[in-house]
Amino acid sequence: MRFDSRTKDKRFLAAILFFVVLLTLVPMAALHAQQAARGRGGPPAGPVKRRPDGKPDISGYYNSPNAGGAAFNIEPGPPAVGQPATQGAITDPPDKLIPYTPAAKAKRDDLLAHHLYDDPEAHCLPSGIPRQTYAPFGWQILQPDGYIVMLYEAFHAYRILPLDGRPHVAKGVKFWEGDGRARWDGDTLVIDTTNQTGKTWFDMAGNFTTETLHVVEKFTPIDSNTMNWEATMDDPAVYTRPWTISARITKNNSPNYQILEFACHEGEQDLIHYTQEEGNKNGPKAQKK
Protein backbone atom coordinates (compact mmCIF):
# COMPACT_ATOMS: atom_id res chain seq x y z
CA MET A 1 0.00 0.00 0.00
CA ARG A 2 1.41 3.33 -1.00
CA PHE A 3 -0.41 5.40 1.60
CA ASP A 4 -0.25 5.01 5.34
CA SER A 5 -3.67 4.69 6.93
CA ARG A 6 -3.55 8.18 8.49
CA THR A 7 -3.06 9.83 5.10
CA LYS A 8 -5.68 7.58 3.59
CA ASP A 9 -8.33 8.44 6.18
CA LYS A 10 -7.59 12.11 5.93
CA ARG A 11 -7.85 11.95 2.20
CA PHE A 12 -11.24 10.34 2.23
CA LEU A 13 -12.50 12.51 5.03
CA ALA A 14 -11.63 15.52 2.91
CA ALA A 15 -13.27 13.91 -0.08
CA ILE A 16 -16.46 13.15 1.80
CA LEU A 17 -16.57 16.61 3.30
CA PHE A 18 -16.08 18.12 -0.10
CA PHE A 19 -18.98 16.22 -1.57
CA VAL A 20 -21.33 16.63 1.38
CA VAL A 21 -20.75 20.35 1.43
CA LEU A 22 -20.98 20.55 -2.33
CA LEU A 23 -24.35 18.84 -2.30
CA THR A 24 -25.82 20.99 0.44
CA LEU A 25 -24.32 24.02 -1.26
CA VAL A 26 -26.05 23.52 -4.54
CA PRO A 27 -29.75 24.20 -4.11
CA MET A 28 -30.44 22.55 -7.46
CA ALA A 29 -29.60 19.11 -6.10
CA ALA A 30 -33.15 18.66 -4.82
CA LEU A 31 -34.51 19.55 -8.20
CA HIS A 32 -32.35 16.96 -9.83
CA ALA A 33 -33.67 14.40 -7.37
CA GLN A 34 -37.17 15.35 -8.54
CA GLN A 35 -36.09 15.03 -12.13
CA ALA A 36 -34.58 11.62 -11.44
CA ALA A 37 -37.71 10.51 -9.55
CA ARG A 38 -39.67 11.09 -12.72
CA GLY A 39 -37.76 8.14 -14.07
CA ARG A 40 -34.99 7.76 -16.57
CA GLY A 41 -37.62 7.38 -19.30
CA GLY A 42 -36.56 7.83 -22.87
CA PRO A 43 -36.18 5.30 -25.61
CA PRO A 44 -34.39 1.97 -25.16
CA ALA A 45 -30.97 1.83 -26.75
CA GLY A 46 -31.06 1.50 -30.52
CA PRO A 47 -28.44 1.86 -33.22
CA VAL A 48 -26.21 4.96 -33.17
CA LYS A 49 -28.21 7.92 -34.50
CA ARG A 50 -26.91 9.76 -37.57
CA ARG A 51 -26.87 13.37 -38.60
CA PRO A 52 -27.76 14.40 -42.17
CA ASP A 53 -24.03 14.46 -43.00
CA GLY A 54 -23.72 10.82 -41.91
CA LYS A 55 -21.70 11.54 -38.75
CA PRO A 56 -22.93 10.06 -35.48
CA ASP A 57 -25.51 12.17 -33.64
CA ILE A 58 -24.18 12.12 -30.09
CA SER A 59 -26.12 15.16 -28.90
CA GLY A 60 -27.99 14.83 -25.64
CA TYR A 61 -27.57 14.72 -21.88
CA TYR A 62 -25.06 12.38 -20.29
CA ASN A 63 -24.43 11.11 -16.78
CA SER A 64 -21.06 11.76 -15.20
CA PRO A 65 -19.23 8.43 -15.42
CA ASN A 66 -18.12 6.81 -12.19
CA ALA A 67 -14.88 5.82 -13.92
CA GLY A 68 -13.73 3.59 -11.06
CA GLY A 69 -14.14 6.42 -8.56
CA ALA A 70 -11.82 8.66 -10.57
CA ALA A 71 -13.33 11.85 -9.13
CA PHE A 72 -11.69 10.81 -5.83
CA ASN A 73 -8.63 9.02 -7.12
CA ILE A 74 -7.73 8.17 -10.68
CA GLU A 75 -5.55 5.32 -9.34
CA PRO A 76 -6.80 2.32 -7.33
CA GLY A 77 -7.24 3.32 -3.69
CA PRO A 78 -8.10 1.45 -0.49
CA PRO A 79 -11.56 1.51 1.08
CA ALA A 80 -12.11 4.09 3.81
CA VAL A 81 -14.79 5.43 6.12
CA GLY A 82 -18.05 5.86 4.21
CA GLN A 83 -16.28 5.34 0.95
CA PRO A 84 -15.77 2.23 -1.14
CA ALA A 85 -12.39 1.46 -2.62
CA THR A 86 -11.58 3.22 -5.86
CA GLN A 87 -10.74 0.89 -8.68
CA GLY A 88 -9.14 3.70 -10.63
CA ALA A 89 -9.78 4.51 -14.27
CA ILE A 90 -6.40 3.63 -15.77
CA THR A 91 -6.52 0.93 -18.44
CA ASP A 92 -2.92 1.32 -19.60
CA PRO A 93 -0.38 0.61 -18.13
CA PRO A 94 -1.73 -2.67 -16.77
CA ASP A 95 -0.71 -1.91 -13.15
CA LYS A 96 -3.30 0.93 -13.23
CA LEU A 97 -0.79 3.42 -11.83
CA ILE A 98 0.31 6.69 -13.43
CA PRO A 99 3.82 6.11 -14.90
CA TYR A 100 5.38 9.03 -13.01
CA THR A 101 9.06 9.83 -13.13
CA PRO A 102 10.52 9.44 -9.60
CA ALA A 103 10.58 13.22 -9.04
CA ALA A 104 6.98 13.58 -10.16
CA LYS A 105 5.86 10.73 -7.94
CA ALA A 106 7.55 12.39 -4.96
CA LYS A 107 5.66 15.59 -5.73
CA ARG A 108 2.34 13.73 -5.97
CA ASP A 109 2.98 11.96 -2.67
CA ASP A 110 3.73 15.27 -0.99
CA LEU A 111 0.56 16.87 -2.38
CA LEU A 112 -1.42 13.88 -1.16
CA ALA A 113 0.07 13.96 2.30
CA HIS A 114 0.15 17.70 2.97
CA HIS A 115 -1.65 19.76 0.36
CA LEU A 116 -5.13 18.38 -0.33
CA TYR A 117 -6.35 21.92 0.37
CA ASP A 118 -4.74 22.92 -2.91
CA ASP A 119 -7.08 20.80 -5.02
CA PRO A 120 -8.11 23.38 -7.62
CA GLU A 121 -11.70 22.08 -7.73
CA ALA A 122 -12.06 22.74 -4.02
CA HIS A 123 -11.27 26.37 -4.83
CA CYS A 124 -13.95 26.41 -7.55
CA LEU A 125 -11.33 26.57 -10.28
CA PRO A 126 -12.08 24.85 -13.57
CA SER A 127 -11.40 21.11 -13.61
CA GLY A 128 -9.21 20.88 -16.70
CA ILE A 129 -9.03 18.00 -19.13
CA PRO A 130 -9.65 15.07 -18.65
CA ARG A 131 -11.02 15.64 -15.11
CA GLN A 132 -13.96 17.64 -16.46
CA THR A 133 -15.47 14.49 -17.98
CA TYR A 134 -15.75 12.60 -14.69
CA ALA A 135 -16.43 15.62 -12.49
CA PRO A 136 -19.69 14.90 -10.67
CA PHE A 137 -23.11 16.00 -12.02
CA GLY A 138 -24.44 15.73 -15.53
CA TRP A 139 -23.31 17.16 -18.80
CA GLN A 140 -24.52 17.70 -22.33
CA ILE A 141 -23.23 17.47 -25.90
CA LEU A 142 -24.45 19.76 -28.69
CA GLN A 143 -23.54 19.59 -32.36
CA PRO A 144 -24.14 23.03 -33.90
CA ASP A 145 -22.70 23.70 -37.39
CA GLY A 146 -18.93 23.27 -37.38
CA TYR A 147 -18.51 22.53 -33.68
CA ILE A 148 -18.88 20.05 -30.88
CA VAL A 149 -19.94 21.87 -27.71
CA MET A 150 -19.88 20.28 -24.27
CA LEU A 151 -21.73 21.86 -21.34
CA TYR A 152 -21.12 20.68 -17.80
CA GLU A 153 -23.18 21.28 -14.70
CA ALA A 154 -20.05 21.06 -12.53
CA PHE A 155 -18.51 24.55 -12.25
CA HIS A 156 -20.72 25.65 -15.22
CA ALA A 157 -17.83 24.69 -17.45
CA TYR A 158 -18.05 24.44 -21.21
CA ARG A 159 -15.82 23.30 -24.04
CA ILE A 160 -16.13 24.74 -27.55
CA LEU A 161 -14.43 22.36 -29.96
CA PRO A 162 -14.09 23.52 -33.57
CA LEU A 163 -14.27 20.80 -36.23
CA ASP A 164 -12.69 22.89 -39.00
CA GLY A 165 -9.15 21.61 -38.55
CA ARG A 166 -7.73 24.93 -37.35
CA PRO A 167 -4.40 24.72 -35.51
CA HIS A 168 -4.02 25.09 -31.75
CA VAL A 169 -3.45 28.58 -30.37
CA ALA A 170 0.13 29.73 -29.79
CA LYS A 171 2.14 27.82 -27.21
CA GLY A 172 2.24 30.58 -24.63
CA VAL A 173 -1.55 30.86 -24.33
CA LYS A 174 -2.86 28.80 -21.42
CA PHE A 175 -6.41 27.79 -20.62
CA TRP A 176 -7.84 26.04 -17.56
CA GLU A 177 -9.90 23.84 -19.89
CA GLY A 178 -7.16 23.66 -22.51
CA ASP A 179 -7.40 24.37 -26.21
CA GLY A 180 -9.48 21.59 -27.76
CA ARG A 181 -9.77 20.63 -31.41
CA ALA A 182 -12.22 17.96 -32.56
CA ARG A 183 -12.35 15.69 -35.60
CA TRP A 184 -14.18 12.57 -36.63
CA ASP A 185 -12.15 9.42 -37.24
CA GLY A 186 -14.86 7.18 -38.69
CA ASP A 187 -17.51 7.09 -35.97
CA THR A 188 -15.06 8.10 -33.23
CA LEU A 189 -14.91 11.70 -32.10
CA VAL A 190 -11.27 12.55 -31.40
CA ILE A 191 -10.46 15.61 -29.29
CA ASP A 192 -6.91 16.87 -29.05
CA THR A 193 -6.28 19.17 -26.10
CA THR A 194 -3.15 21.21 -25.41
CA ASN A 195 -2.36 24.62 -23.84
CA GLN A 196 -3.54 23.69 -20.35
CA THR A 197 -2.39 25.72 -17.34
CA GLY A 198 -0.59 22.95 -15.47
CA LYS A 199 -2.53 24.12 -12.40
CA THR A 200 -5.25 21.46 -12.50
CA TRP A 201 -5.35 18.03 -10.91
CA PHE A 202 -6.76 14.72 -12.12
CA ASP A 203 -8.57 13.99 -8.87
CA MET A 204 -8.71 14.77 -5.15
CA ALA A 205 -5.62 12.70 -4.41
CA GLY A 206 -2.88 15.06 -5.54
CA ASN A 207 -2.38 13.67 -9.04
CA PHE A 208 -1.27 16.87 -10.73
CA THR A 209 -0.66 18.11 -14.27
CA THR A 210 1.90 20.34 -15.95
CA GLU A 211 1.43 22.82 -18.78
CA THR A 212 3.01 20.44 -21.31
CA LEU A 213 0.21 17.90 -20.83
CA HIS A 214 -1.22 16.65 -24.11
CA VAL A 215 -4.54 14.82 -23.94
CA VAL A 216 -6.18 12.88 -26.76
CA GLU A 217 -9.75 11.81 -26.03
CA LYS A 218 -11.78 9.34 -28.08
CA PHE A 219 -15.55 9.21 -27.78
CA THR A 220 -16.84 6.11 -29.58
CA PRO A 221 -20.62 5.63 -29.74
CA ILE A 222 -21.69 2.05 -29.07
CA ASP A 223 -25.45 2.52 -29.38
CA SER A 224 -27.90 5.43 -29.15
CA ASN A 225 -27.47 5.60 -25.35
CA THR A 226 -23.85 4.65 -24.74
CA MET A 227 -20.35 5.84 -25.60
CA ASN A 228 -16.95 4.50 -24.77
CA TRP A 229 -14.58 7.23 -23.63
CA GLU A 230 -10.82 7.04 -23.59
CA ALA A 231 -8.26 9.68 -22.76
CA THR A 232 -4.54 9.24 -23.35
CA MET A 233 -2.15 11.51 -21.47
CA ASP A 234 1.33 12.33 -22.69
CA ASP A 235 3.74 14.61 -20.86
CA PRO A 236 7.46 13.82 -20.94
CA ALA A 237 7.98 16.32 -18.10
CA VAL A 238 6.38 13.95 -15.57
CA TYR A 239 5.55 10.58 -17.17
CA THR A 240 7.88 7.86 -18.40
CA ARG A 241 5.31 6.86 -21.06
CA PRO A 242 1.81 7.83 -22.23
CA TRP A 243 -1.07 6.38 -20.21
CA THR A 244 -4.77 5.89 -20.77
CA ILE A 245 -7.97 6.03 -18.76
CA SER A 246 -11.36 4.90 -19.99
CA ALA A 247 -15.00 4.86 -18.95
CA ARG A 248 -18.43 3.98 -20.24
CA ILE A 249 -20.60 7.05 -20.65
CA THR A 250 -24.39 6.71 -20.65
CA LYS A 251 -27.14 9.07 -21.72
CA ASN A 252 -29.61 10.67 -19.34
CA ASN A 253 -32.97 10.54 -21.12
CA SER A 254 -35.09 11.94 -18.26
CA PRO A 255 -37.87 14.01 -19.82
CA ASN A 256 -37.36 17.78 -19.55
CA TYR A 257 -33.99 17.31 -17.87
CA GLN A 258 -31.77 20.35 -18.06
CA ILE A 259 -28.44 21.39 -16.65
CA LEU A 260 -28.91 23.67 -13.66
CA GLU A 261 -26.67 26.39 -12.32
CA PHE A 262 -23.65 25.39 -10.25
CA ALA A 263 -22.40 28.77 -9.05
CA CYS A 264 -19.43 27.39 -7.12
CA HIS A 265 -17.35 30.49 -6.40
CA GLU A 266 -20.47 32.49 -5.49
CA GLY A 267 -21.45 30.12 -2.69
CA GLU A 268 -18.16 28.54 -1.64
CA GLN A 269 -18.22 27.43 2.02
CA ASP A 270 -16.13 24.30 1.81
CA LEU A 271 -12.49 25.26 2.16
CA ILE A 272 -12.72 25.85 5.89
CA HIS A 273 -13.29 22.11 6.35
CA TYR A 274 -9.82 21.27 5.15
CA THR A 275 -7.48 20.78 8.06
CA GLN A 276 -4.17 22.55 8.69
CA GLU A 277 -2.43 19.23 8.01
CA GLU A 278 -3.93 19.25 4.51
CA GLY A 279 -2.54 22.68 3.82
CA ASN A 280 -5.29 25.06 4.98
CA LYS A 281 -3.52 27.46 7.37
CA ASN A 282 -6.90 28.73 8.62
CA GLY A 283 -8.52 25.32 8.84
CA PRO A 284 -9.14 23.16 11.90
CA LYS A 285 -6.47 20.80 13.21
CA ALA A 286 -6.90 17.16 12.25
CA GLN A 287 -8.76 15.12 14.88
CA LYS A 288 -6.50 12.71 16.73
CA LYS A 289 -7.90 9.19 16.73
Added chain:
Amino acid sequence: MKRIIRTLLVASLTLSFAAAISAGGQSYKPPRTSEGLPDLQGIWEAHNAADADIQKFLVGGGTLPYTPEAAKQKAENAKNAKKADPLAQCFLAGVPRTMYLHHPFQLFEGTGYALVTSEYAHTFRYVPMDGRPHIMGLDSWMGDARGKWDGDTLLVDTTDFGDRTWFDSVGNFHSSDLHVIERFTRTGPDVLTYEATIEDPKTFTKPFTIRMTLNRHTEKNFQILEYECYAI
Protein backbone atom coordinates in the same frame (compact mmCIF):
# COMPACT_ATOMS: atom_id res chain seq x y z
CA MET B 1 -39.09 48.08 -80.03
CA LYS B 2 -37.92 44.94 -78.23
CA ARG B 3 -34.93 46.84 -76.95
CA ILE B 4 -37.14 49.65 -75.60
CA ILE B 5 -39.37 47.17 -73.79
CA ARG B 6 -36.33 45.46 -72.33
CA THR B 7 -34.88 48.81 -71.24
CA LEU B 8 -38.16 49.79 -69.62
CA LEU B 9 -38.40 46.43 -67.92
CA VAL B 10 -34.88 46.67 -66.56
CA ALA B 11 -35.50 50.24 -65.42
CA SER B 12 -38.72 49.36 -63.60
CA LEU B 13 -37.14 46.31 -62.00
CA THR B 14 -34.21 48.41 -60.85
CA LEU B 15 -36.57 51.05 -59.44
CA SER B 16 -38.74 48.55 -57.57
CA PHE B 17 -35.59 46.89 -56.23
CA ALA B 18 -34.25 50.20 -54.98
CA ALA B 19 -37.63 50.99 -53.42
CA ALA B 20 -37.65 47.66 -51.64
CA ILE B 21 -34.19 48.29 -50.25
CA SER B 22 -34.96 51.80 -49.00
CA ALA B 23 -38.33 50.76 -47.53
CA GLY B 24 -36.75 47.89 -45.65
CA GLY B 25 -33.60 49.55 -44.39
CA GLN B 26 -33.57 47.05 -41.52
CA SER B 27 -34.74 44.12 -43.61
CA TYR B 28 -31.42 42.30 -43.80
CA LYS B 29 -32.22 38.65 -44.27
CA PRO B 30 -29.83 36.46 -42.29
CA PRO B 31 -28.50 33.29 -43.93
CA ARG B 32 -29.83 29.93 -42.76
CA THR B 33 -28.08 27.28 -40.69
CA SER B 34 -27.78 23.73 -42.04
CA GLU B 35 -31.03 23.05 -40.17
CA GLY B 36 -32.78 25.98 -41.86
CA LEU B 37 -32.80 28.31 -38.83
CA PRO B 38 -32.07 32.04 -39.16
CA ASP B 39 -28.31 32.09 -38.70
CA LEU B 40 -27.33 34.41 -35.86
CA GLN B 41 -24.37 32.25 -34.95
CA GLY B 42 -20.98 33.75 -34.40
CA ILE B 43 -18.86 35.51 -31.81
CA TRP B 44 -20.40 38.83 -30.81
CA GLU B 45 -19.29 41.63 -28.53
CA ALA B 46 -20.60 44.96 -27.28
CA HIS B 47 -18.31 47.84 -28.16
CA ASN B 48 -20.27 50.36 -26.15
CA ALA B 49 -20.63 51.80 -22.69
CA ALA B 50 -23.79 49.96 -21.61
CA ASP B 51 -21.97 48.45 -18.63
CA ALA B 52 -21.06 51.97 -17.54
CA ASP B 53 -24.79 52.92 -17.28
CA ILE B 54 -27.68 51.17 -19.00
CA GLN B 55 -29.82 54.28 -18.67
CA LYS B 56 -28.07 55.74 -21.73
CA PHE B 57 -29.41 52.83 -23.79
CA LEU B 58 -33.03 53.27 -22.72
CA VAL B 59 -35.41 53.12 -25.68
CA GLY B 60 -37.20 56.49 -25.79
CA GLY B 61 -34.59 58.09 -23.50
CA GLY B 62 -35.36 59.44 -20.03
CA THR B 63 -34.55 57.77 -16.74
CA LEU B 64 -35.10 54.26 -15.43
CA PRO B 65 -38.58 54.05 -13.85
CA TYR B 66 -37.49 53.16 -10.30
CA THR B 67 -40.02 53.20 -7.49
CA PRO B 68 -39.08 55.93 -4.95
CA GLU B 69 -37.67 53.37 -2.55
CA ALA B 70 -35.67 51.60 -5.27
CA ALA B 71 -34.32 54.94 -6.47
CA LYS B 72 -32.79 55.43 -3.00
CA GLN B 73 -31.23 51.99 -3.15
CA LYS B 74 -29.83 52.76 -6.60
CA ALA B 75 -28.21 55.94 -5.27
CA GLU B 76 -26.75 53.95 -2.39
CA ASN B 77 -25.41 51.31 -4.80
CA ALA B 78 -23.84 53.99 -6.97
CA LYS B 79 -22.04 55.51 -3.97
CA ASN B 80 -20.45 52.16 -3.09
CA ALA B 81 -20.26 50.82 -6.62
CA LYS B 82 -16.54 50.11 -6.66
CA LYS B 83 -16.86 47.64 -3.80
CA ALA B 84 -20.52 46.66 -3.99
CA ASP B 85 -20.54 45.75 -7.69
CA PRO B 86 -20.98 41.95 -7.75
CA LEU B 87 -18.33 41.84 -10.47
CA ALA B 88 -15.81 43.27 -8.01
CA GLN B 89 -16.03 39.85 -6.35
CA CYS B 90 -15.97 38.08 -9.71
CA PHE B 91 -19.53 36.86 -9.29
CA LEU B 92 -21.62 35.80 -12.26
CA ALA B 93 -22.87 38.84 -14.16
CA GLY B 94 -26.53 37.90 -14.63
CA VAL B 95 -28.89 38.94 -17.41
CA PRO B 96 -28.82 41.12 -19.41
CA ARG B 97 -25.43 42.39 -18.13
CA THR B 98 -23.54 39.33 -19.39
CA MET B 99 -24.47 40.26 -22.96
CA TYR B 100 -22.76 43.67 -22.96
CA LEU B 101 -19.72 43.16 -20.77
CA HIS B 102 -16.54 43.88 -22.66
CA HIS B 103 -16.03 40.20 -23.27
CA PRO B 104 -17.19 38.36 -26.38
CA PHE B 105 -19.80 35.63 -26.36
CA GLN B 106 -20.50 32.94 -28.91
CA LEU B 107 -24.03 32.23 -30.05
CA PHE B 108 -24.91 28.71 -31.21
CA GLU B 109 -28.18 27.38 -32.58
CA GLY B 110 -29.73 24.02 -33.27
CA THR B 111 -33.16 22.51 -33.53
CA GLY B 112 -34.77 23.01 -30.15
CA TYR B 113 -32.13 25.22 -28.57
CA ALA B 114 -29.92 28.26 -28.63
CA LEU B 115 -26.77 28.65 -26.58
CA VAL B 116 -24.76 31.61 -25.39
CA THR B 117 -21.26 30.91 -24.12
CA SER B 118 -19.56 33.97 -22.73
CA GLU B 119 -15.92 34.56 -22.06
CA TYR B 120 -16.51 36.27 -18.72
CA ALA B 121 -16.28 33.64 -15.96
CA HIS B 122 -17.00 30.83 -18.48
CA THR B 123 -20.73 31.37 -18.18
CA PHE B 124 -23.18 29.66 -20.47
CA ARG B 125 -26.88 30.21 -21.05
CA TYR B 126 -28.57 27.18 -22.54
CA VAL B 127 -31.90 28.22 -24.04
CA PRO B 128 -34.38 25.37 -24.60
CA MET B 129 -36.67 26.19 -27.55
CA ASP B 130 -38.88 23.13 -27.37
CA GLY B 131 -41.82 24.77 -25.63
CA ARG B 132 -41.08 23.42 -22.15
CA PRO B 133 -42.24 25.66 -19.29
CA HIS B 134 -39.91 27.61 -16.98
CA ILE B 135 -38.74 25.70 -13.93
CA MET B 136 -39.98 28.48 -11.60
CA GLY B 137 -38.80 28.91 -8.05
CA LEU B 138 -35.04 28.79 -8.64
CA ASP B 139 -32.81 31.47 -7.18
CA SER B 140 -30.11 31.62 -9.83
CA TRP B 141 -27.52 34.12 -11.07
CA MET B 142 -28.10 33.55 -14.78
CA GLY B 143 -31.81 32.72 -14.70
CA ASP B 144 -33.80 30.03 -16.45
CA ALA B 145 -34.12 30.83 -20.15
CA ARG B 146 -36.67 29.75 -22.75
CA GLY B 147 -36.53 30.77 -26.39
CA LYS B 148 -38.54 30.91 -29.56
CA TRP B 149 -38.23 32.36 -33.03
CA ASP B 150 -40.26 35.42 -33.93
CA GLY B 151 -39.60 35.44 -37.68
CA ASP B 152 -35.84 35.89 -37.92
CA THR B 153 -35.58 37.27 -34.39
CA LEU B 154 -34.47 35.10 -31.50
CA LEU B 155 -36.65 35.74 -28.48
CA VAL B 156 -35.34 34.71 -25.06
CA ASP B 157 -37.56 34.84 -21.98
CA THR B 158 -35.67 34.48 -18.69
CA THR B 159 -36.99 34.13 -15.13
CA ASP B 160 -35.87 32.53 -11.83
CA PHE B 161 -33.32 35.15 -10.84
CA GLY B 162 -31.92 35.95 -7.46
CA ASP B 163 -31.47 39.57 -6.39
CA ARG B 164 -27.69 39.73 -6.24
CA THR B 165 -26.77 40.84 -9.77
CA TRP B 166 -26.67 44.34 -11.17
CA PHE B 167 -27.44 45.65 -14.66
CA ASP B 168 -24.20 47.65 -14.87
CA SER B 169 -21.26 48.95 -12.87
CA VAL B 170 -23.08 51.98 -11.44
CA GLY B 171 -25.60 50.15 -9.30
CA ASN B 172 -28.67 49.75 -11.48
CA PHE B 173 -30.28 46.75 -9.86
CA HIS B 174 -33.35 44.52 -9.59
CA SER B 175 -35.19 42.21 -7.23
CA SER B 176 -35.72 38.45 -7.53
CA ASP B 177 -38.96 39.24 -9.40
CA LEU B 178 -36.87 40.17 -12.42
CA HIS B 179 -38.20 38.99 -15.76
CA VAL B 180 -36.13 39.68 -18.88
CA ILE B 181 -37.28 39.36 -22.48
CA GLU B 182 -34.45 39.66 -25.00
CA ARG B 183 -34.64 40.06 -28.76
CA PHE B 184 -31.64 39.18 -30.93
CA THR B 185 -32.00 40.37 -34.54
CA ARG B 186 -29.22 40.13 -37.09
CA THR B 187 -29.55 43.46 -38.89
CA GLY B 188 -26.42 43.06 -41.00
CA PRO B 189 -23.80 40.40 -41.73
CA ASP B 190 -21.78 41.56 -38.74
CA VAL B 191 -24.36 43.45 -36.69
CA LEU B 192 -26.75 42.10 -34.11
CA THR B 193 -29.44 44.38 -32.70
CA TYR B 194 -29.92 43.43 -29.08
CA GLU B 195 -32.92 44.48 -27.03
CA ALA B 196 -33.77 43.59 -23.46
CA THR B 197 -37.11 44.40 -21.87
CA ILE B 198 -36.95 44.40 -18.11
CA GLU B 199 -39.94 43.84 -15.86
CA ASP B 200 -39.67 43.92 -12.10
CA PRO B 201 -42.72 45.39 -10.35
CA LYS B 202 -40.90 45.40 -7.00
CA THR B 203 -38.21 47.73 -8.36
CA PHE B 204 -39.72 49.56 -11.32
CA THR B 205 -43.07 51.28 -11.85
CA LYS B 206 -43.24 49.99 -15.43
CA PRO B 207 -41.27 47.77 -17.81
CA PHE B 208 -38.49 49.36 -19.86
CA THR B 209 -36.36 48.36 -22.80
CA ILE B 210 -32.69 48.90 -23.57
CA ARG B 211 -31.36 48.56 -27.09
CA MET B 212 -27.87 48.40 -28.57
CA THR B 213 -25.91 46.90 -31.42
CA LEU B 214 -23.40 44.13 -30.95
CA ASN B 215 -20.60 43.46 -33.42
CA ARG B 216 -19.45 40.17 -34.84
CA HIS B 217 -15.82 39.16 -34.62
CA THR B 218 -14.69 38.30 -38.16
CA GLU B 219 -11.00 37.74 -37.47
CA LYS B 220 -9.79 34.40 -38.84
CA ASN B 221 -9.93 31.57 -36.30
CA PHE B 222 -11.22 33.94 -33.62
CA GLN B 223 -12.27 31.96 -30.58
CA ILE B 224 -13.66 32.53 -27.11
CA LEU B 225 -10.79 32.59 -24.63
CA GLU B 226 -11.00 32.34 -20.84
CA TYR B 227 -11.58 35.18 -18.42
CA GLU B 228 -11.28 33.35 -15.11
CA CYS B 229 -11.88 36.39 -12.99
CA TYR B 230 -11.10 34.86 -9.58
CA ALA B 231 -8.32 32.49 -10.72
CA ILE B 232 -5.41 34.68 -9.73
